[in-house]
Amino acid sequence: MGIPSERQLFIRERALSRFRRYAAIDTRSDPESRRHPSSEGQWDLARILQTELEAMDDLTVELDDHCYLYAHKPSRRAAGPMALTFCAHLDTSPALSGRDVVPVVHRSYAGGTLRYPDNPDLTLSPEDSPELLKYVGEDIVTASGRTLLGADDKAGLAAIMTALEYLQTVDDWPHPELRIVFTPDEEIGEGADHVQLEKLGAVGYTIDGGDLGELEAECFDALKAGIRFHGHNVHPGYAQNRMINAAAIAARFVADLPAHETPEHTAGREGFFHLTAMDGNESQARLELILRDFDADRNRRRAEILESLRETYLKRYPGLDISLTVAEQYRNMKEVLDRHPDVLAMGRQAFEAADVRVIDKAIRGGTDGARFCFMGMPTPNIFAGGLLFHSLKEWIPVVALQKSTEVMLHLCRLWAQKPQADTRFHPSDSRHDDNRG
Numbered sequence: 250m251g252i253p254s255e256r257q258l259f260i261r262e263r264a265l266s267r268f269r270r271y272a273a274i275d276t277r278s279d280p281e282s283r284r285h286p287s288s289e290g291q292w293d294l295a296r297i298l299q300t301e302l303e304a305m306d307d308l309t310v311e312l313d314d315h316c317y318l319y320a321h322k323p324s325r326r327a328a329g330p331m332a333l334t335f336c337a338h339l340d341t342s343p344a345l346s347g348r349d350v351v352p353v354v355h356r357s358y359a360g361g362t363l364r365y366p367d368n369p370d371l372t373l374s375p376e377d378s379p380e381l382l383k384y385v386g387e388d389i390v391t392a393s394g395r396t397l398l399g400a401d402d403k404a405g406l407a408a409i410m411t412a413l414e415y416l417q418t419v420d421d422w423p424h425p426e427l428r429i430v431f432t433p434d435e436e437i438g439e440g441a442d443h444v445q446l447e448k449l450g451a452v453g454y455t456i457d458g459g460d461l462g463e464l465e466a467e468c469f470d471a472l473k474a475g476i477r478f479h480g481h482n483v484h485p486g487y488a489q490n491r492m493i494n495a496a497a498i499a500a501r502f503v504a505d506l507p508a509h510e511t512p513e514h515t516a517g518r519e520g521f522f523h524l525t526a527m528d529g530n531e532s533q534a535r536l537e538l539i540l541r542d543f544d545a546d547r548n549r550r551r552a553e554i555l556e557s558l559r560e561t562y563l564k565r566y567p568g569l570d571i572s573l574t575v576a577e578q579y580r581n582m583k584e585v586l587d588r589h590p591d592v593l594a595m596g597r598q599a600f601e602a603a604d605v606r607v608i609d610k611a612i613r614g615g616t617d618g619a620r621f622c623f624m625g626m627p628t629p630n631i632f633a634g635g636l637l638f639h640s641l642k643e644w645i646p647v648v649a650l651q652k653s654t655e656v657m658l659h660l661c662r663l664w665a666q667k668p669q670a671d672t673r674f675h676p677s678d679s680r681h682d683d684n685r686g
């Protein structure tokens with residue numbers, strides 16, 4: 250069952266107009282906020298989406314107290330009872346301004362350099378983003394040069410909304426029970442914090458990846474370490490053999506970590522130690538690190554390196570006290586997805602049906618899906634189409650909006666054919682985590 254070309258055009262135009270509308274709303278999350286959601290703009294967008302969902306047939310819509318927007322749609326012509334979730338996030342990165350975003354559509358990209366109307370010094374070329382060369386002849390959307398575009402993840406929202414619209418426009422497309430969720434605060438690692446688990450499906454897909462074709466089934470294993478140094482301060486004129494300078498020792502401790510295992514020296518499947526904060530004086534000092542790897546055992550070994558350094562320093566500096574705490578933030582979702590091979594296999598079939606070549610990618614970070622996996626819903630990540638996100642040059646080819654919508658429609662059709670599809674499992678433990686970084 251394919252999607253006729255005139256309907257593909259309908260999908261493309263609808264997804265683009267939705268995307269432009271959603272991109273204009275400032276939904277930057279705020280890492281300093283202690284509220285949930287962290288910013289008011291996310292409510293504004295959630296309410297707009299709520300209104301649009303309520304205008305569709307056959308949907309039960311709920312916007313809850315924490316700004317999670319749920320939509321439920323009963324199955325149509327499905328072979329068995331199974332609920333499928335699509336998820337995208339409402340917020341955009343706080344890294345850059347997201348106020349008054351003006352999406353600019355560059356029709357039929359001819360190759361070469363694109364310019365931004367509100368920032369004459371800023372250009373976008375294949376040197377910045379070699380992927381551009383794949384989209385010669387395609388329409389490209391950028392912001393106007395003063396803000397991010399917010400394709401991460403307004404593109405995901407637009408695609409899911411367009412898929413729902415398609416399902417109500419076309420009455421012959423089978424789908425299982427759908428449980429859609431739009432989450433707030435993904436960019437600050439809190440996207441899964443307040444989700445209502447009972448509203449999720451047996452299987453989920455986040456629409457939050459990058460380039461058209463990306464299918465992500467792996468993410469980092471993530472630990473966070475805090476190290477406290479308690480020294481001994483005396484007047485510097487009389488400090489000989491008495492002062493234990495906590496800050497100076499903390500600096501040496503950092504210098505003893507493997508110099509090339511840092512974010513700026515690693516790529517692909519390599520892990521790292523990343524110093525995220527450091528402060529102190531003679532009496533007290535503090536280091537904060539995050540530890541990342543695709544392999545959980547290798548990441549645990551990083552924590553052990555910290556512990557053995559701690560022991561060395563205790564011996565080297567009598568009188569110094571050092572404490573180390575290590576906490577888990579999130580885990581590599583591969584562990585869960587390996588136990589549910591159907592979830593990725595269906596993903597691959599859906600890509601093929603939508604005529605999209607799969608780009609397998611391991612995320613050097615986390616997603617809401619990684620946390621959903623360990624909450625009991627296997628959830629890989631599908632491209633939303635944006636590139637260079639979190640930057641002024643962020644861009645998306647319009648065809649990506651169309652193709653991610655088509656992939657979801659094929660996932661609907663494929664899962665609807667499954668007579669038995671309750672892949673839900675109960676995780677052995679539930680840990681509090683966040684998916685920062």
Ligand SMILES: [Zn+2]
Binds near residue numbers: 338
């Ligand atoms: Zn995202």
